[in-house]
Amino acid sequence: MARSTGKDAQALFHSLRSAYAATPTTLKIIDLYVGFAVFTALIQVVYMAIVGSFPFNSFLSGVLSCVGTAVLAVCLRIQVNKDNKEFKDLPPERAFADFVLCNLVLHLVIMNFLG
Amino acid sequence: MVSGGSDSNSHLFLPQSLTTSFQSCLPHNIFLNVWGDGINCWQALSQSDGRWRYSSNNPESSTFAAGIALEALSGVVSLASSEIDQFMIGAVKNDIVKLFDSIEKYDDGTFYFDEKLVNMREQQGPLATTSSVVRGLTAFSSVITESLNLPGDKILGIAKFFLGIGIPGDTKNFFDQVDLLACLENNRVSIPLILSLPSTVISLTKKDSLKVKVNTVLGSHAPPLTVTLVRAFSSSARDNSIIENQELKFDPQDAVYFLDDLPASFDVGEYIFVFKMLVQDSEQQTVYATGTLTQVPIYVTGLIKIENAKIAVLDSDLGSVETQKKLDLAGESTVSVSANHLQKLRLSFQMSTPLGNAFKPHQAFLRLRHETKVEHTFVVGSSGKKFEITLDFLGLVEKFFYLSGRYDIQLTVGDAVMENSLLREIGYVELDLPEPPENASRPPPQPVDPYTRYGPKAEITHIFRAPEKRPPEELSLAFLVLTILPLFGFIIGLLRLGVNLKNFPTSAVPATFAVIFHLGIAAVLLLYVLFWLKLDLFTTLKTLCFLGVFLMVVGHRTLSHLASASAKLKSA
Numbered sequence: 225m226a227r228s229t230g231k232d233a234q235a236l237f238h239s240l241r242s243a244y245a246a247t248p249t250t251l252k253i254i255d256l257y258v259g260f261a262v263f264t265a266l267i268q269v270v271y272m273a274i275v276g277s278f279p280f281n282s283f284l285s286g287v288l289s290c291v292g293t294a295v296l297a298v299c300l301r302i303q304v305n306k307d308n309k310e311f312k313d314l315p316p317e318r319a320f321a322d323f324v325l326c327n328l329v330l331h332l333v334i335m336n337f338l339g
Numbered sequence: 340m341v342s343g344g345s346d347s348n349s350h351l352f353l354p355q356s357l358t359t360s361f362q363s364c365l366p367h368n369i370f371l372n373v374w375g376d377g378i379n380c381w382q383a384l385s386q387s388d389g390r391w392r393y394s395s396n397n398p399e400s401s402t403f404a405a406g407i408a409l410e411a412l413s414g415v416v417s418l419a420s421s422e423i424d425q426f427m428i429g430a431v432k433n434d435i436v437k438l439f440d441s442i443e444k445y446d447d448g449t450f451y452f453d454e455k456l457v458n459m460r461e462q463q464g465p466l467a468t469t470s471s472v473v474r475g476l477t478a479f480s481s482v483i484t485e486s487l488n489l490p491g492d493k494i495l496g497i498a499k500f501f502l503g504i505g506i507p508g509d510t511k512n513f514f515d516q517v518d519l520l521a522c523l524e525n526n527r528v529s530i531p532l533i534l535s536l537p538s539t540v541i542s543l544t545k546k547d548s549l550k551v552k553v554n555t556v557l558g559s560h561a562p563p564l565t566v567t568l569v570r571a572f573s574s575s576a577r578d579n580s581i582i583e584n585q586e587l588k589f590d591p592q593d594a595v596y597f598l599d600d601l602p603a604s605f606d607v608g609e610y611i612f613v614f615k616m617l618v619q620d621s622e623q624q625t626v627y628a629t630g631t632l633t634q635v636p637i638y639v640t641g642l643i644k645i646e647n648a649k650i651a652v653l654d655s656d657l658g659s660v661e662t663q664k665k666l667d668l669a670g671e672s673t674v675s676v677s678a679n680h681l682q683k684l685r686l687s688f689q690m691s692t693p694l695g696n697a698f699k700p701h702q703a704f705l706r707l708r709h710e711t712k713v714e715h716t717f718v719v720g721s722s723g724k725k726f727e728i729t730l731d732f733l734g735l736v737e738k739f740f741y742l743s744g745r746y747d748i749q750l751t752v753g754d755a756v757m758e759n760s761l762l763r764e765i766g767y768v769e770l771d772l773p774e775p776p777e778n779a780s781r782p783p784p785q786p787v788d789p790y791t792r793y794g795p796k797a798e799i800t801h802i803f804r805a806p807e808k809r810p811p812e813e814l815s816l817a818f819l820v821l822t823i824l825p826l827f828g829f830i831i832g833l834l835r836l837g838v839n840l841k842n843f844p845t846s847a848v849p850a851t852f853a854v855i856f857h858l859g860i861a862a863v864l865l866l867y868v869l870f871w872l873k874l875d876l877f878t879t880l881k882t883l884c885f886l887g888v889f890l891m892v893v894g895h896r897t898l899s900h901l902a903s904a905s906a907k908l909k910s911a
Contacts, residue, residue: 252836260829264822271818275810317898317905324894328863332883335867336876 250316254301258294265290285337292330296323377415378427384408389438402452402472403463405438409475416482428483435476435487442493448630449503450496466507469497470515477526491529491628498523498531498556498628520556529628532561534614536635537595543607543641543693544758549598551587553616562627563589563619566596569632574609581605606694607641607756640756641693643700645669648688650748650765652678655733666765668750677769680732684768686719686750687727697724700754705730707746707768712785715739719752732770740782741775842901849900856897859890 247255268286277283303311303319311319384392390400391408412431416423443465444450452469454462463471480487501520507513523531534553541547549568553561566589571582581604587596614633618624648666653659661682664674668688678684686705692698703719705728715738719728732739747767753760844850863886870879 249836249838253833253838256829256832256836260825260832263825263828267818267822267825271822274818275814276808278807278809315902317902321894321898324860328860328887331864331867332870332879335871338871 248306251301251305254297254304258297258301261290261294261297265294279339281337281339285334285339288337289331289334292334293327296326296330299323373415374419374423377412377419378424380408381412381427381431385434387437388441389434389436390441399456401456401463402438402441402454403468405434406468406471406473406475409435409472409479413475413478413482416479428485431479432483432485432487435479436489438472439489439493444496445500447499447503448492448496449500450493451500464512466501466504466512466515469500470519473497473519473522476528477522480527486625487528489528491531491625492630494523494529495531495628495630498533502533502556524555524557524559530626531556531628531630532564532616534566534616534633536637539635540638540640541601542758543605543639549587549601549612549637550593551596551614552594553596560594562623564596564616564629565619566614566616568598568612569615570613571610571637574611574636577611581610601639604694605639606692606696607639607643607698609756610637610639611635612637638756640758642759643698643754643757644689644691644693645752645759645761646689646691649686650674650676651685651687652676653683653685653729655681655683655731668761668763668765669759673764673766675766675769677771678732679771680736680773682732684730684732685727686748687725689724690721690726690752691724698754698757700752700757700760702751702753704751706749706751708749709739709742709746710744711742711782713740713742713782719750732772736772737779739770739772741772741779742782743770743772746770842904844897844900844904849897852893852897852900856890856893859886859893862886863890 265287268283268290272283300319300323302308303314303322304316305311383395385405385408386392386400388400389405390402391404392398392400393404409431416428441452442450443453451465452472453465454468456462476487476489498520501516504516507516532553533556534551537550537552538547541549551566553564553566555561566587568582568585568587570580572578572580582602585598587598589596612635614635615631616629616633618627618629645668648668649663650666651663652661654661662676664676666674666686666688676684690698690700699721703721703726705717705719706714707717707730708714715735717728717730719726721727745767746769748765749763750765751762753762844853863883866874866879866882866886870876
């Protein structure tokens, strides 16, 4: 049983990988960005776990900046994806402009909260 | 003539000065109906009791008005000296005598006139009334040839009243006082003579002599008199007079009458001396008013001997002396004793007058003061010459609020006739009292030294909370590097995906806009870094406004250019 599940898992993984390769490059860039942001957040959490949460506001602002920008990137991906019927009429440049603007606002708030 | 009122015959006020000036400038044969007017006034306004009415309309009679009327009548008499009717003069003299029946007096022999009017708006007080009567009286007596037979002791009583009021606060009253005394200084009725003493304290140690002065009311010299000390007795033993009928000698240089040596039996204390004075020239005796007897209180002071002073601590049950120390009350030395609550403290001394008699001072107090400033005062009792106080601490424990410790002892012995009164700290007693029980009363709170309450207080040093433990610097730096690493991972990933800048506009204008767009974003991010480092929110927001607007314009341009480019590509 374990072996079959292991083989099933491997087969699943392979199919995912091949399907992913078909995605357009722009979306891959966004995915990479999201991964980068989440990874940075994880490193900050590990640091806090080690040294304690003394300037808690700084920790929060750091983590939330990563998480926030990841969320915005996900929104961008949704809007830019051509397979998405809902946002067919939205030009991708408009979505990108929204992304930039929201990021700037987010980072202003983050910088204020950083202390 | 000054007349006030409707009927000119009924009001006649003639100031004395006006009449004298009239007299000097008028020839004698000019007919003035002064005398006739005067008689008419007298008949209309004078009353049977010697008082006068102010006007025929006013039924009230007033003593003050009588004084003014007498003054006016004296002016009338001096102006119309040729027509004087002796009968009228006699009648006026009788009126004056009747007026003196309404005089009032105090118990100390002073006399005065007073008014009790109902309808008048302004009541003249006793000073104004008496002054007006005396003014009129002396003016009238100076213009008539016969003398007024008025009792001299009443004149003397009026003088004493006015001398005894001190300096009145009101200017009108002060004028009345000085004017009356000036009238009495030299008048034809009787001149009062006042007996006074420059000092009523005789010191036995300085061997003072008794001095007496006799003057007129304003201080001028009196005629030669015989001043006799009729009696001198102690105020506590009035029946026993020590001196009888001693005549005083006269010192012409100082104009005082003195008694050189007091008899040896004069001890310290309070005495009353009774004087009598008599004008030596018998013809002048009616001119002056000397009164009968004058009583003067005299203090005789001296040094009181205080001896045999000692302080002792006694055992309560047996009464035996545990410690005894001699006290030197005249000197400056102090003693110290100690006692507990089972013992007694006894202070004793003897006092005697210079003649060796027993002496009881006004004040003989013993005061014990604790270190905390709580005080207790006791009266030192006496029997004859011996003064003694015993403090039984067993009974006083509660009164002392169970406070043990050092009590300063202060002794006060004083009297008006004692020249060596003393208030001295004689030392201290260490008192050992038991512990207070639960319900013992607390000592009363002592007044706080204002400097401790309102002065500067102790400095408060603020203790800041201990700062949190920070991680070691190396660890922080290591994690900083670790956090930057994903960025590099991102860039490497991008390169592996094969990103390119193909869509970057090549033609000039769009290219510049695109470049400016990227620079704008970089500028905003740089602004955020500056904001974190040193700027405050307000300047950041202000700058952000400008940058934001600029960025929006540029970004719109660039992105719309890109969008149109890709749309063209799609349609094409």
